[in-house]
Amino acid sequence: MPDSRTLTDPAPYDALLLLSFGGPEAPDEVVPFLENVTRGRGIPKERLVEVGKHYFLFGGVSPINEQNRALLAALRKDFAGHGLDLPVYWGNRNWAPYLVDALREIAADGHRRIAVLATSAYAGYSGCRQYRENLADALAQLRTEGLPELRVDKLRHFFNHPGFVEPMVDATLAALAELPAEVRDGAQLVFTTHSIPLAMAESSGAPDDPRRGKPGGAYVAQHLEVARLVADAVAEADGVADRGWQLVFQSRSGAPHIPWLEPDICEHLEALHVLGDAPAAVMVPIGFVSDHMEVKYDLDTEAVAKAAELGLPVARAATVGADPRFTAAVRDLLLERAAVERGLPVERCALGALGPSHDVCAVACCPNPRAPRPAAAER
Secondary structure, eight states: OBBGOOOOOOOTOOOOOEEEOOOOSSGGHHHHHHHHTTTTOOOOHHHHHTHHHHHHHTBBTTTHHHHHHHHHHHHHHHHTTTTTTOOOOEEEESSSSSSHHHHHHHHHOOEEEEEEEEOOOSSIIIIIHHHHHHHHHHHHHHHTTTTTOEHHHHEOOOOOOOOHHHHHHHHHHHHHHSHHHHHHTOOOOEEEEEBBBHHHHHSSOOOOOOTSTTTTHHHHHHHHHHHHHHHHHHHHHOOTTTTOEEEEOOOOOOOOSSOOOBHHHHHHHHHHHHTOSSOOEEEETTOSSSHHHHHHHHHIIIHHHHHHHHHEEEEEOOOOOOOOOHHHHHHHHHHHHHHTTTTTOOOOOSSSOOOOSSSSSOOSSOOOOSSSSOSSBBB
């Protein structure tokens, strides 16, 4: 059985699509962008203007698009450097360049079989199925335009691929090194990810996943696995065997009466301070691929301000971004899936106890919490 990292043939795929969330790049784009994100939820414009203040603190520009441009360039460089002649496109769910435009360009260029990398590492409705619903919507739009039929396959979740985990380990060690020496060994690791409604978390994963229905479902289980992998590797590297760690949540945006995953990052920092459990903390944003707005505002602005108020020294680990190990992991995932589609057995690369994720989502995976909708790349 060949190791996925030794494969070189991308067939049957003739293109890769980088599929991301999108973000505004000018002040006058902020509210229209938020209207796209919240379409169908009945949120008044005044509320969107209030939420948009986060973006206005950064000149109305989200860093996510520039970070995707960097990742796009890094992927193209990695592919070219390894003799992989496969074009890489980029489309967003909520802002330009839009997904439907990217697929329209792909079709015009003559490509028909597309591998899709979604910039979300974990199972869950908003991190997986919603991307596939958007793909289904875009493909339906192309059909109404009479364009050739495209087949899209979403690459598997990469939360436990070493190309994702190892950069997070190094980033955590670098953040620890930023702390004053006298508090460094006692600093706790605070692993952060996006909070989601508890019901959505518990329904995350495949229907036959033993974690589904349990507190947090596959979403929390996968994050806990990454947190453990990073914490263990950090302990081995710096020799601090008893450093505490916790998975916490951020960026809650829902109605207060609906239960969401807790504890919140700022509440956790307060608890560390009140209980005296740690002289310092390192925030490790394992839930995010790049340093976009929810990292820059919720962590670097709000959480850092809370820590300063408490007198708690903190540092924040970088996300993987366009790290060469991550771009190599994307190449690995692409070639692995290509081999599977050609009917070859493959030794898949994954760290920890959960093993590699499934290739194709079941129809009932990570259900839409509002109502069933068509989704691409499922069986």
